[in-house]
Amino acid sequence: MDTQTIERTDADERVDDGTDDDTPKFFHYVKKDKIAESAVMGTHVVALCGEVFPVTRSAKPGSPVCPDCKRVYEQLKK
Template sequence: MSTTPETGTLIEERTDTDHRLVEEGDHERFSHYAPKDKIMAALIEGTPIRALCGKVWVPSRDPSRFPVCPECKEIYESLEE
């Protein structure tokens, strides 16, 4: 008798409500701040990470080609104080 492991897909649904008005695709135009170790792991493993502004994405593009996300920058600068 052989046993095969069950597989499935886990979908994470955000339950918090974000009332900011952000146009569809606006986050795609920026480089985002996230913990450096998580960025490296995401690049190697192809897994999504969450930026300081809340955007979730899989890093794959050269961040120097895009301006820094103003919201990430503001959050980062407030953490330095």
């Protein structure tokens, strides 16, 4: 299964550390073929954990990954 890590845009996923940094707390795994469509058209994607959101940015190497998405992905690899 092709997946890529992307940001969830809900306010719940943002770190509130008193700064104006809009870095998400977690990035999520979604189907790779849906990322470009969402980024261009504004459509929503569904993460492996079930979260639904539009793609607004890609994760950088080392970015924190949603633990639920990671668990589901690991189970799919078996």
